[in-house]
Amino acid sequence: MVRQRFRGLFQKYWLVLFMAVAVPLAINGVIEAWFGYRDQRARLDQLLGLQATSAATRIHGFINEITNELGWLVQLPWTDGPDELRRTDALRLLRQAPAVASLMLCDHAGRERLYISRVGLNRVDSRADRSTDPAVVGARSARIWFGDVSYNRGSEPYLTVAMSGNRPSAGVVVAEVNLKLIWEVISAIKVGDAGFAFVLDRPGRLIAHPDLSLVLRGADEATSKPFLAIRDSISRAGMRFARSRDLRGDPIAAASAPVAGPDWIVVVEQPLSEAFAPIYAALWRTALLLLLGTMFSGLLAYGLADRMTNPIRLLEEGTEKIRAGHFDYRITIETGDELQRLADSFNRMAAQLALAREHQERIARLKRFLAPQVADLVDRTGDDSVLEGRRAEVVVVFSDLRGFTSFSAGVAPEEVMSVLSEYYEVLGKVIAAFAATLISFSGDGLMVLVNAPVPVKEPALTAVDLAVAMQRSVQELIGCWRERGYEVGFGVGLASGSATVGRIGYASRFDYTAIGSVVNLAARLCASAADREILMNGEVAAAVKDRRALKALGDRPIKGYDEAIPVFGIAFDAPSKACAD
DSSP states (O other), X not given: OHHHHHHTTHHHHHHXXXXXXXXXXXXXXXXXXXXXXXXXXXXXXXXXXXXXXXXXXXXXXXXXXXXXXXXXXXXXXXXXXXXXHHHHHHHHHHHXXXXXXXXXXXXXXXXXXXXXXXXXXXXXXXXXXXXXXXXXXXXXXXXXXXXXOEXXXXXXXXXXXXXXXXXXXXXXXXXXXXXXXXXXXXXXOOBTTTBEEEEEOTTOOEEEOSSHHHHHTTTOHHHHHHHHHHHHHHHHHTTSOEEEEOTTSOEEEEEEEEETTTTEEEXXXXXXXXXXXXXXXXXXXXXXXXXXXXXXXXXHHHHHHHHHHHHHHHXXXXXXXXXXXXXXXXXXXXXXXXXXXXXXXXXXXXXXXXXXXXXXHHHHHHHHHSOHXXXXXXXXXXXXXXXXXXXXXXXXXXXXXXXXHHHHHHSOHXXXXXXXXXXXXXXXXXXXXXXXXXXXXXXXXXXXXXXXXXXXXXXXXXXXXXXXXXXHHHHHHHHHHHHTTOOOEEEEEEEEEEEEEEEEEETTEEEEEEESHHHHHHHHHHHHOOTTEEEEOHHHHHHTTTTSOEEEEEEEOOTTOSSOEEEEEEOOOOOOOOOOO
């Protein structure tokens, strides 16, 4: 019946699968075209931005190399007489830096002491006052000053660079730099086959371009206008590349990067037809794939519809078995495709569910037979080796009710169990709050371990605060019990020392516990404690000295010990509590 029911799905599957292939192919084609366009835009953003940044870095390096050379001329203070050594250094700089057209050196008072030019007359020690020159003033205020680009005889662009020494006595050097040499940097930048870069100054004039004739006309407003339009388009585009038009009016993609220092920008442009050529090619490929995909989708849908009915039935049977709790059930599908992988995944899921159930049952058993903190530790680590026996410094806390035996003999068993339930409910919350480990409880007494297996920062201080909290909580209960006529008390004893901690028991039942003299001592101190009393040994008292209000109770004889040992107590206030009727 199940197989016949699935046979009736064949025609539905064929139609659905055909549409599932044909329609997504069409949608995918549109999506691929859109995302391809976006990806190409992103790549174009990255490419143009990287090229612009690289060019800006290289131009900055060109300028930085010149400023480094200029720095050597303002190292030493000026003297009153002519400085031949500085003149020699200036001539050497002109030989080493072809872009520098002229140098003017001024002393600390702003007087011209040396002027050297490639095309003009040199001047030595003219002592002309240059202190109000904008370059001198700018260098003194900012150490390195860049002026606006000027055009020599209306053609070649020049940049004025001024630099002051680290000390005022070293004076200022002013250099005229011929920017025509930046042409080599800009000409080397290629973006695709037709893309290139150019440089604009602060007002937007062209100072570097692969076409040198445009640079020589850079001061002309008609020449600068198209480049200003490109710069404005980039400014409006923000972080993305901008669309604009080149000198011929063709659409281009452009990006820019600033040049540190002279406040220039490097613009990189590429024709949009070249930039989006991969998109056009991708669109043709997508159209061809859509045509072929539609033709084959019918055949593909037929084959898939025939092969899906039987695996679907097997998977349905498998899910029913898993729902019924048969996690050992496995299905076998050998189709060599996604259905087989789905079956393998189903089998792995069933195995994981079996392991998960086994793990949950194991943790449940641990929490049944172990303290909750110990079981949680095993659960977190995934390894019960933390329960193996080892030596550790621990604080053992024992507590029990005073007069409980006579109380339990005089009341009904139900009342005894009610009192114990209230008692353990209160102590359980306190122990959990202090991250201590409840080792065991029997009748009205219990044993708590601090610093094993879960370590704490200050075991002794934690144990003392735990004991005080236990006394306060139980004394509130005792106040209510006494109103009901139950005469009981509560005492606590704790001791610090080395013990062997670990699990003990047999295969089907084990407990986590501590063994050692410190355990016996804590139990003896608890037995010696009267109602509202907390007794501790000297090791605990020494660890919390000056941090808690302890009182020495003198040496007391302890059963099992040859000599009396010093015992300490701690005072506490037990708040009153309104008892329910």
